[in-house]
Amino acid sequence: MSDPFVVVGGDAAGLSAASKCKREAPDREVIVFEKGRWISFAHCGMPYYVKGEVESLGDLLSLSPGDVADRGIDLRRSHEVVAVDADAGTVTVESDGERVEQPYGDLLVATGAHAIDDSVDGADRDGVFTIHSMDAAAALRAFLTPPGEEPDDFGDLPVDHERVAAYADREPPASAAIVGGGYVGVEMAEALGARGLDVHLFQRSEFPLPTFGEAVGEHVAETLRDHGVTLHLNSEVERLDGGDSVEAVVTDSERVPVDAAVVGVGVEPNTELLDGSGVELGASGAVAVDEYGRTNREGVYAAGDCAEDRHAVTGDPDWVPLGLTANRAGRAIGRTVAGTPTPVGDIAGTAVVKAFEAECGRTGIIDHERAREAGFDPVSETITAGSRSGYYPGGADTTVTLTADRGTGRLLGGAIVGEDRAAIRIDTLATALEGDATVAELERLDLAYAPPFSPVWDPVLVAAKVLNGSIEG
Template sequence: MSETFVVIGGDAAGMSAASKVKREEPDRDVIVFEKGEWVSYAACGMPYYVKGDVDDLDDLVTVTPEEFRDERDVDLRTGEAVVDIDRGARTVTVQSGDETYEQPYDDLLVATGASAIEPPFDGLGLEGVFTIHDMDEADAIEDYVTERAPETAAIVGGGYVGIEMAEALSARGLDVHLYEMLPHVLQPFGEPVAEVVEEHLREQGVDLHLETAVSGFAGDERVEAVDLEDETVAADIAIVGVGVAPNTDLAEAAGIELGPTGAIATDEYGRTNDENVYAAGDNAEATHVVTGEPDHVPLALTANRAGRAIGQTVTGDPTPVGEIAGTAIVKAFELGAARTGIVDEDQAREAGFDPVSITISASSRAHYYPDGSELTVTLFADRESGRLLGGSVVGREGAKRIDTVATALKAGMTVAELQNADLAYAPPFSPVWDPILTAAKVLAGKLE
């Protein structure tokens, strides 16, 4: 009798693990429970569906439920929710319609993801007020914009979702107001990036309200305005994008330990405090490559990579889920902004480093080659060791250069070592001294 691998959650981590187990051990029973109907979808693409760059919501689905069932032989059960985990009996209780049943497991993966944070705002239930964290929400926003033809949008939160939705709704012809309670947008990217992005957002017609707290929304049945501390501003649609929280209630109720970030604590193989229970994706912690401490950075690659590794471990090939650096990139109209590692002095000090940083601007191409643009690069290092701690990049082209910095972090390189990296050069692609190398050279000089 074959062993049974049960997965709770049918998106990136869960389906990566299920697929890997089936590839390695085709005879093993693999059962995936997904409370919704969508699986294996690209949540990062949802703003571009609302914008109109993606024609059909189904285009965001990587592998369909039918393909998982028929081609990969995964027992995928959509519309069925796991409501309890009994670790002693090694069973999960499943809600299917009005009925419940018990499903035994030998190994269990909790991949329940995260949910959009809903602040205690007045009027959050008004028609026209949305979060955007799943496919149905994205579809509802697109329908609302198409059918109701709103003219003014209020976006609450200046993170990834806020910036991307500002672009999406501007492209749909709306007058966009973006509200951020902090001094800058894109707080995890650092001030040099934020200042460039903010200037560009204003150039694109976005009305920025920084250091502005929203208290709620006003309207009869539909949203008509956003309430601030000392004024009310008209709004026909509102998007609340203030972050996500890991879905840990199910695991916590079963005695699965949470870590210091509030997400599920795991070891290097994705195991929880129960050797037969794993966790991966937006509900789980991972180890930060710079600090060596647990961190929670819910991003797509982290989930996919961890799910695949857990699938290998479950089938007898112990595979670490990998460290994270919080490497991220976001499109802000015509700009790209990216970051990795530590890009904040206070965070660096809290981690035990003595941070030194520089910010430089350089051309993305050779100065004589047409269509180059200014790229702003910030790098952080530890004063004593010279170790690279992190960096950020922002500009009209070349933001993917952040991958060079992320690779250097993974290798534990010093700034002096990074400045001597043998990067490619040709005039259409970079100056002789790539902006990353120039930044490393300047920072190395500052450390001398």
Template sequence: MKFVIIGGDAAGMSAAMQIVRNSSGNSIIVLEKGGIYSYGQCGLPYVVGGKIESTDKVIARTQEEFQQKYGIDARVFHEVKSIDIKNKVVSGIIHNTGEGFDESYDRLLVATGASPIVPKWEGVSLPGIFTLKTIPDTEEILDFLYKGVRDVQSVVVIGGGYIGLEMAENFAELGKDVTIVERNEQLAGIFDNEMSELIHQEAKKHNVKLRMGESVEGFIGNQFVEYIKTDKGEIKADIVLVATGIRPNTSFLDGTGIVLGVNNAIRVNAYMQTNIEDVYAAGDCATQYHRVKERDDHIPLGTHANKQGRIAGLNMVNIPATFKGVVGTSIIKFFDLSLGRTGLSEKEASALNFPTATVFIESKDIAGYYPNDKKLTVKLVYHKETQKLLGGQVIGENGVDKRIDVLSTALYHSMTVDELLDLDLAYAPPYNGVWDPIQQAARRVK
């Protein structure tokens, strides 16, 4: 059987490896638009900040390793432009030669990921304006910072989501003068207002300037970007990072009949199948079933991409496996704080018409009498009538990941807030109080 995979990163190569490990005598062709395989995109902000010494460190496996060790026909600079569903052929262009190509398939996986959204602002093509999604993006930023193109002091980050916050932190720790411009009134919109206020305080504590409720209109400059023009004035900028979200790479599917869903991501079932026979999809270009919302969603994260790719690969070689869905778990480091959330925020739950109630507490990450305890802020969102847990948010210096993972597991199993009290969680004074902070919060539910 001949398998063709479009996309050589997390989802695509997870699928390819499952095909290799669980079948034999097949042809596996991977068509990657760029020149690099299997790298950790989430590590790129820390390469810019110098915490990770080079982009080489975030590459899991090289093209040569896939070819020589696993027998995968892993190609680079092959961009698929169209799919002939009837005749089972993908067509595209080889960027480093300019030639076209056609490749037939028996089964096809679309794992094309997503690309940064860059609005069509005036002057957006000026040198010094960047996005961050790939290793070449990272190298371009590093060259601009360190190869004497200009003296970079003032940095403007457009967008206060996860990438925006991570990049603001890393630029600030390089000693740059950092400003975040966010069109909404809060950073990290997936958190509720009282939790995001902690994020605002942390930004100001580290001298990151916040321009909230401000919309970018364009850029001003000659040889390089010099100022950002907004609806409230101008902001000096030696370098600009645009972090306004990402969009699934699915536009090339127009006319194929492949059904798209949330955010124009490819709609897939639990087996990673599309509505077209023998065509699968996985990763940032595909939908994910949200267990709490009980509907398809689009939450592009590396964890989901690897899981979906693995499941797609198994099903492509007739080993039944299903993707069990997501609950919306994520965590980010922002200076001294960890920001964790899972499930639904109060805003999301209300928008979905859940009868919603919440509890909000300030606690400690360890026993209050043990040295060096740190504040931990916890918010639980639950169903007012059934007391079923709907979501949780935890922010603090230490112990956030532990609590978010417990809440994520509770959401996966549809637990109530009362049932949180029955969990047998690890306790010793250097690690916890006798009642874990999420249990303390659950005890306040009426």
């Protein structure tokens, strides 16, 4: 065939696109190039594997190479696409020291993102991990497993056995540093704390999860402290000290001895293969795309953690690398390539995270400075209400922050934290954002009520009622 659909990247966006295209256009040749050996794995499940709640590393896999082959997709692992020639309609692929040119009819760049670790001096020492790969998760769990405990045998998974064995032979660490208090940092604090380590979390801002707002951050900080995590807030990590292995974290004000470290300061999009291709990048550094995932070059698409999307609140391009965004965009592009143009959908940055028993959610724009930059006049209110009827057992305080535009009353975003099914309530706010709802309209939503599930006035409705009063008053 002369017009194969070529996909670069064998994870969420890439395989979603390849699978959907093959289902809808079974005669179309679909080729997926994957740089590594791992495909279709759950990044978000890694902290829970390290903790031990997920028993086997293989449980994090969605598709095996055999599953992909059964779908009629030509999957080529250990094949790195190093260049794109959009004029010629080819990609340059390296494998086993050889370089070949592969023509394409349509091309999807779904190369994901990589963990940022070069911003921390000493992050290359032994005992330092970035939880962004299956091999790193396997090695860290091996490091944490005491002698005599049954290790994960991995079966026929493509694990870096040499790296795992090297850590399995070492005494488990007694203490660990976590550099960064975002999603990964908070989840790893729970994972390592549950393993009995003395955990130190270092965060540059005044509270963890800064994108979730002050109320959530302060609640999470209190929860982490209650579980024995030592917080070093407003603390800039200068380096990780030691010889071959990490021995201490050095900040602008202290030196803290540790036996291991996890660096979770963020990710950056993988776009190097597009250098010289003429494919435009957005202000974020990720690939600029339209509502169908198309780049500025004919027949070239991008999706997942390497691509921008349109923000549901501002209407402007934004980069928020999350799992659903990647899967949804990949599936839409697969349909488009197969002949049914399908928008990839807007994003609102909707996310949830767990910190021990605290459940946290956020969506849209909460930060006032960012809201003003987008042309809004932000106003916020924070309330705390019960998660169930007061007489029904099992309830807990739920704190909700809502932000709106004072002039129009339009809902801009929100955040939620609590211990009783708090996080899932964020979906109500995300849905309202997609519909451009005002706070008054949010207040009038007909949400379900029964004592085991919610009070008559759900905490989301209480927050909307209070914020609407501020706007109208």
